Amino acid sequence: MKNKVIVITGGTSGIGLACAKYLINEGCKVIITGRTKTTLENALKELGINAVGFVSDTSKLSAIDVLVTSVKEKFQKIDGLFINAGIFKSANFEETTESLFDETMHINFKGAFFTIQKFIPLLNNPSSIVLNTSIVVFKAFASTSVYTASKAALESIAKVLNVELASKGIRVNVISPGVTQSPIQKKSGMTDEAINDLLTHFSTTAPIGRIVQPADIAPIVSFLLSENSWVLRNEKVIIDGGATL
Ligand SMILES: NC(=O)c1ccc[n+]([C@@H]2O[C@H](COP(=O)([O-])OP(=O)(O)OC[C@H]3O[C@@H](n4cnc5c(N)ncnc54)[C@H](OP(=O)(O)O)[C@@H]3O)[C@@H](O)[C@H]2O)c1
Structure with missing residues (x-):
């Protein structure tokens, strides 16, 4: 991964930030995005000189255009794109x-869809895209209907893109994390008690015997972004410590 240029949307906390750290240790240059300026600045301080970052709201197409232009100006081309920015808010149907x-x-x-579309001219031949979906795509969890739909929609385009973009040397794979300890739980509006119950439940019932951490996910994302996984197309890697077995 030496000198590979990787874009991580939502790279300012949780899974995205852990992946940025790991990829930088592997020799990559990393571009991270997020909505919140202070979180972005703190993440960049942690990541050091091999990271750059942009405040960019992925739900706004005009912001994606600005992001792509900025990345093009600084790096011209990129080798990988980790589509990771996302939110979860619990609500029953x-x-x-x-x-x-x-x-x-x-x-x-929508943000993920157009981020991929707009980065295509910058993606090298060969290059790799990794989509962050979730175990909710194949296992039902109450109060996640719209979140589940959004992740299922994202996962569904991976196979189409693998067919359409193969001639450009672009391939797409998917990670499906289980419940992973990150700021997403607090942002979702859950109480501390509810978060504690959730994390305890998955720690005690999953074969791994503890909660999945963002750092567990980073080496797998790195592998999918690297040419070592060149043969993989539309692979879905479930990263849940066995919670859904
Ligand atoms: N943690 C889990 O249990 C779990 C399980 C399965 C899948 N996932 C998926 O993993 C991804 C990362 O989640 P996480 O757990 O690491 O949560 P997180 O710590 O909250 O990270 C989410 C990241 O996405 C960014 N983001 C959110 N909305 C954005 C927007 N509109 N534009 C740009 N950036 C935006 C956040 O930046 P701001 O803070 O500035 O908004 C942050 O950098 C999400 O797609 C999530 O659905 C998480």
């Missing part, structure tokens, strides 16, 4: 509002 529906779909699916 009957209480899911139009505004939560739109917010979730705009960030988790």
Whole structure:
């Protein structure tokens, strides 16, 4: 991965930040994005000179255009794209509002869709795209209907892109993390007690015997971004410590 240039959307905390750290240790130059300026600045301080970052709201197509132009100016081309920015807000189906529906779909699916589309001219031949979906795509969890739909929609395009973009040397694979300890739980509006119950449940019931951490996911994302996984197309790697077995 020496000198590979990798874009990570939502690279300012949790899984994205852990992947940025890992990839930099592997010799990559990493570009991270996020919505919150202070979180971005703190992440860049942690990551050091081989990272650059941009405040960029992935749900806004104009912001994606600005991001792509900025990355092009600085790096011209990129070798990998980790589509990771995402939100989760718990709501049961009957209480899911139009505004939560739109917010979730705009960030988790529409933003992801157009980020990939707009980065295609910058992607080298060969290059790799990794999509971050979730175990919710194949296992039902109550109060996740719109989140599940957004991740299922994202996962569904991987196979189409593998066919359409193969001639450009671009391939697409998917990671499906299980419950992973990150700031996403607090941002979702869950109480500390509910978060504690969730993490305890998965720690005690999964074969791994503890909760999955963002750092567990980073080497797998790195492998999928590297040419060592060249033969993999539309592979879905479940990273849940066995929780869904
Ligand atoms: N943690 C889990 O249990 C779990 C399980 C399966 C899948 N995932 C997926 O993993 C991905 C990362 O989640 P995480 O757990 O690492 O959560 P996290 O710590 O909250 O990280 C989410 C990242 O996405 C960014 N982001 C959110 N909305 C954005 C937007 N509109 N534009 C640009 N950036 C945006 C956040 O930046 P700001 O803070 O500035 O908004 C942050 O950098 C998500 O797609 C999530 O659905 C997580």
